[in-house]
Amino acid sequence: MFELMKADKTVDFMRWSKGAFVLSAIMIILAIGTVTTQKLNWGLDFTGGTLIEVGFEEPADLPKIRESLEAAGFGDAIVQNFGTARDVMVRLQPRENVKSEDLGNQIIAALKEGTGQTVEMRRIEFVGPNVGDELAEAGGLAILVSLLCILLYVSIRFEWRLAAGAVLALAHDVIITIGIFSFTQIEIDLTIVAALLTVVGYSLNDTIVVFDRIRENFLRMRREDATEVLNSSITQTLSRTLITSATTLFVVIALFLKGGSMIHGFATALLIGITVGTYSSIYVASALALKLGIKREHLMPTPVEKEGEEFDAMP
Known part of the structure; x- marks a missing residue:
């Protein structure tokens, strides 16, 4: 039953x-x-390269940021918001014979010149291609x-x-x-x-x-x-x-x-x-x-x- x-x-x-x-x-x-x-x-963990997180004083204009980086010779940069509208993450492919610190300074200088805003470096990471x-x-x-x-x-x-x-x-x-x-x-x-x-x-x-x-x-x-x-x-x-x-x-x-x-x-x-x-x-x-x-x-x-x-x- x-x-x-x-x-x-x-x-x-x-x-x-x-x-x-x-x-x-x-x-x-x-x-x-x-x-x-x-x-x-594949992300930076697998391809290798440099990750730079920056902060702007005003909401970031991503198209303008991309144009600024392209004009400075970083046309391969991947730009996206990270957290808030003022936080931006920039990912770059591996570059030979360039230190991460120098690369970060170049990115900051290009962003300041291209956007006219105060840009603050939040974080920078480097992962080698072998890793x-x-x-x-x-x-x-x-x-x-x-x-x-x-x-x-x-x-x-x-x-x-x-x-x-x-x-x-x-x-x-x-x-x-x-x-x-x-x-x-x-x-x-x-x-x-x-x-x-x-x-x-x-x-x-x-x-x-x-x-x-x-x-x-x-x-x-x-x-x-x-x-x-x-x-x-x-x-x-x-x-x-x-x-x-x-x-x-x-x-x-x-x-x-x-x-x-x-x-x-x-x-x-x-x-x-x-x-x-x-x-x-x-x-x-x-x-x-x-x-x-x-x-x-x-x-x-x-x-x-x-x-x-x-x-x-x-x-």
């Missing part, structure tokens, strides 16, 4: 699994295509190693079909998030790498909760087939998934709107990753496990022979 009542309230998620696979495939293809054609907008290459390699390896460790962990805890679904869902989330960053040309720095690893951990936690319920229901719902078990498991954990995602998104949206430019990319990556990760826990991880042929027999505990049983069975 209890299982019948539960079945009446079960949402048939797997009914839309084919459409979800098509949607995910399209998004992944578009993401890979965008990264291949437009490339990623940038090492950071890019280390960031990529960090994401790859995390996925491999997750594959090993889920394989030990569950079963390889569920493990494959979980890891492919995580890769799905990371690829789509990177694709959106490539399409929008949002600058990628170390905070974005941290956000991607955070997304991997968040999505995995959500997937593990669903998989735990799937394993329990396979052992409890002995008359239902795999599709019904997965639908029932996702339905039972749906409220938890939505509440967790909603409360997390409240914080992330607050960071996105009020956190400032320093963590804007971090908040953007989390905003995209949590949304995509909630979707992938249902329509990628679980649905892929079903496509790979997950059955009750695969999750049944291995019987352990008690000591002495083999002798009792002898004639």
Whole structure:
């Protein structure tokens, strides 16, 4: 009677699994295509160069600042507001045989002459190109190693079909998030790498909760087939998934709107990753496990022979 009542309230998620696979495939293809054609907008952490933060006495006129820097020979400078309208960040490509201090003084002089305002140096940072290459390699390896460790962990805890679904869902989330960053040309720095690893951990936690319920229901719902078990498991954990995602998104949206430019990319990556990760826990991880042929027999505990049983069975 209890299982019948539960079945009446079960949402048939797997009914839309084919459409979800098509949607995910399209998004992944578009993401890979965008990264291949437009490339990623690597930040100073990865490309190397000089970052200079300056403050103006009045709201800064960015077009005029760019013209001033171009006239002074800094046409490759990237200029953007940083925090308030009076704070400006200038990013420059690496320059050989030029000290950071001298470069900063040249920028300040060009801005004073071009804008006619009092300009205050707030911060100057330099990252060499070799360090940038090492950071890019280390960031990529960090994401790859995390996925491999997750594959090993889920394989030990569950079963390889569920493990494959979980890891492919995580890769799905990371690829789509990177694709959106490539399409929008949002600058990628170390905070974005941290956000991607955070997304991997968040999505995995959500997937593990669903998989735990799937394993329990396979052992409890002995008359239902795999599709019904997965639908029932996702339905039972749906409220938890939505509440967790909603409360997390409240914080992330607050960071996105009020956190400032320093963590804007971090908040953007989390905003995209949590949304995509909630979707992938249902329509990628679980649905892929079903496509790979997950059955009750695969999750049944291995019987352990008690000591002495083999002798009792002898004639």
